[in-house]
Every structure is written in structure tokens, then in C-alpha cells.
Amino acid sequence: MTTQDDRYDIVVLGGGNAALCAAITAAEDGAKVLILEAAPKSYRGGNSRHTRNFRCMHEAPMSVLVESYGEEEYLADLLRVTGGRTDEGLARMVIRQSQECLPWMEAHGVRFQPSLSGTLSLARTNAFFMGGGKSLVNAYYRTAEALGVEVLYDAPVRHVALEGQRVTRVEYEHAGKLHTLRPRAVVVASGGFQANIDWLTEAWGPPARNFLIRGTPYNRGTVLKDLLDQGVTSVGDPTQCHAVAIDGRAPKYDGGIVTRLDCVPFSIVVNKNGERFYDEGEDVWPKRYAIWGRLVAAQPDQVGYAIIDSRALPLFMPSVFPPIEAATLDELARKMELPEEKLLATVAAFNAACGDTSSFHPTELDGVATTGLTPPKTNWARPIAEPPFYGYSLRTGVTFTYLGLKVDETARCSTETGRIENLWAAGETMAGSILGQGYLAGYGMTIGTVFGRIAGREAARHVR
Ligand SMILES: Cc1cc2nc3c(=O)[nH]c(=O)nc-3n(C[C@H](O)[C@H](O)[C@H](O)COP(=O)(O)OP(=O)(O)OC[C@H]3O[C@@H](n4cnc5c(N)ncnc54)[C@H](O)[C@@H]3O)c2cc1C
16 A cells, blocks of 8 residues: 655655754755654664764864864875775865864764774874764754654665656655655665675675675665666766674674774684685784775685784774683684694794794884795784684674765766756765775765765755
């Protein structure tokens, strides 16, 4: 059965950061707004509820941010991680507008805190949310509802009908029925497609079946696919995504930040055959964090195993899962179901290639490297020799995909015929318009906040 409802000026698809920024901005401009959130209330907020911070430009100390972080430095940081595959015009716009975001966020209920130990390196560049992304999302829902925004949970959008250059209706499911809305404007903020394993498999092949999804199971790309199938202009490559190595015991979906493993630089990492495959000491951990998702994805069965000894254990932030512990390496191999002889041989070869370790320094590139070993370990190469020994299993954890809707500086979507009159996009679903590859910590929330506000403002202007 289908029901129809034409009460709303603007319908916002999704219930995370970008959606909420759009809905609040549009409601403040006087529009009647409905949010359709696929998740039930207890799971509202998508990937945004897992976040901790956003990256913010500032010319002088601002709120919890120390010193300054200017446009050129921010852009240089971004270009470095994306290897230049960045839309510089949109990137600069996001960077400049990020400095207005922080006071706007505070004015709409978000609280910030100085960065804690372990994240001090970000004290100048990234503002941390007090209570994490969940508090941010909750604050925005309170603000939106106070402004008269209506929210419908358990309401997955199935179809956004495009006729010519105009969206004419939105179809969503709720309480077992299909419903139709005819809003005057639509903002898509329903994330990437990373929770749709079939779609990931089309892009990556069968290995994708073994990937874990770090965030919400609701970002399945339903709206994205529907719009792309109708000729809405896309951007990005389906195989590009932010993927990291996480604890192999993490749940299939929604494990969040606590499943992250920071032990790699102080370990050797082997595959299921007990062989090393990459330089674990290439760089300090946050910089190399995002390459290990792809490295593990290329190994048999898409698994890896980080092996450390007792001296390494206090050097990194623990994850939520305790390591597997053993008094000897052969016992560890058995407990981790790794080939015993091969692991012992790999560790012996590594230990023999370690040299003088007197300048070992856990927080700097110390140059304590192996000699004559392939692949080498170029920093923090200390023999794995002090029992007990510990091991963690690793799997690929996908954060979000980059294939998305191409937007212009007003967040507007288009087809090859031109702009769509009443369709805007914000957040993960259009982040590929800026990021071609790679990722800069905290930039996802910056894109969502800047483009969410733009999409809300433009949609409200359209319906006025
Ligand atoms: C563990 C983790 C930690 C992260 N930490 C950070 C960080 O500290 N800083 C940072 O900048 N970024 C971080 N990110 C990335 C960040 O989460 C995203 O860039 C950002 O949250 C995207 O916001 P969004 O609103 O576009 O998407 P989301 O917050 O994911 O919101 C999408 C919404 O759409 C809904 N939805 C999906 N399909 C439909 C449908 N068919 N109909 C209706 N609703 C639908 C979902 O339920 C969800 O509410 C992290 C991600 C993860 C997974």
C-alpha cells in the first residue's frame, strides 16, 4: 500500500552529520523540513556517531585549538595524502569555511575538548568533540527538533524520482508500507555504499566478502545507486575508499574506533603463511594507518597477524580486544593458528637482521632498521625476543567509499544536461567530488559540515 504526504518543503535523506547540518540550516531559514533516517532511533547518526574530531583552519588560537593552522598548510596536508587527486577549488572552499564551522557548531549544541594524550599531535589541527560523535549527533537532533524539524526513523528511502531536471517524488518505506513525498527540494546525505558487501564485491572482487565495515550497516548506497542509475553525474572510483587494518575480532559492522590497532610499527606483521609482506616501520603510525587496510586486503584470505614481545606492549594505545598471549613463539603460533615452523623462521630472520637498537625511540622516526632483509623494517626494528609474546589478528576495515554524486560549490547535483533544479548532496555521498584518493584525518566531518550547511541554505533559498 502507498500513502502520500505533501506537507514538507525539504526532505533530507539520512540522519548523520551532513543531514543534520543541512536540516538545521534550512529550518533556520524558515523551511519545513523532514529527515528520513533509515536507522532506528537508537542507531541514528550513521558513521558520524563514531567520529571524534574535525579538522579546522584557524588564523589564531580558537576554542580548543592552539596556535594557528592556515589555508596553505591545510591544503598542503590534503594534497600530500591525496597524491594531488583533489579538486583544489572545492578543497580550498571547504578549508576556508571550516573556520566558520566551529563557532556555528558551538552555537548549535556541540561541545569541544582539548585533545587527550595519544592525540596531542592533533591539538593544533583538529577540534575534538566532547563525548565524541554520538554527543554531537544528539546535540544536533535536539537543536533540529527545537527548530521544528520532523524526524522519521526506520524510514529507508527506496527511490528518488527524477523527471527531466527535477526531483518529483521521494519513496520510502516505513512500518511495512511504501510512502510517497512530493517535497519542493531534496538533500541527499545518506552516506557511501560501504555496508553493501555485494557492491563492494563488484568493485573489489571476492576479497571484499572478508572486509569488515567500521561504521553503520545502514550506509548501503541505495539512494546513490538509484540516482546514478537515473543519470545523475557521478564522481570517483568504486575501488577507492578509506580502509584501515583493524582487529580481526571486530564485528562485521559498527565496531567503531575501539577496534583500531596501533601496534604495527612495533611489530612484525605476517600473513596466514607466516610471511612478512611490508615495512612495518615505514612511518609514524597515524600517517601509515590507512595503507594497511589495502595491504591486508591483498593477502591470502585478507588476514594479517601482528606479532610483538613484552617490551612493545606498553608503547601503543591498547584496542578493546586483549592480545593473544603465549610464553613462547611456538605456543603463540599454535594459538593463532599460524604455521609454527614458518613463523619461527620469519621471526629468527627478522631478529638476525636487527642491529644496534640503542637509539630506539618509539615516537620518532628513529632509523633503527634491519639490514639485508626483504621487506626491510626501516624504523623501530628491535628483536622480538622478550617473553611473553603477543599477537593480534588484522583485517581490512572499510571506513567509507569515495564513489559518489558530483556536486558544484553550491552542493547542487547535475546530469549531463545540466543542474538538477531541486537536488543537493552533502557529506560522504559527495566527498569524492573533493577527494580522489587518500584521506586526511578529520576532513570527513569538515566536508559534511561545510556542504551540509551549503545544501540546507541553497535548498531553503529554492523553496522560499
Ligand atoms: C569508526 C569511524 C571513525 C571516524 N572518525 C572520524 C573523525 O574523527 N573525524 C572525521 O572527520 N571523520 C571520521 N570518520 C568519517 C566520518 O564518519 C564521515 O566522514 C562522516 O560521518 C560522514 O557523515 P555523513 O553525514 O555524510 O554520513 P553518516 O554520518 O554515515 O550518515 C548517513 C546517514 O544516512 C542514513 N541512510 C543511509 N541510507 C539511507 C536511506 N536509503 N534512506 C534513509 N537514510 C539512509 C544512515 O542511516 C545515516 O544516518 C570516521 C568514520 C568511522 C567509521
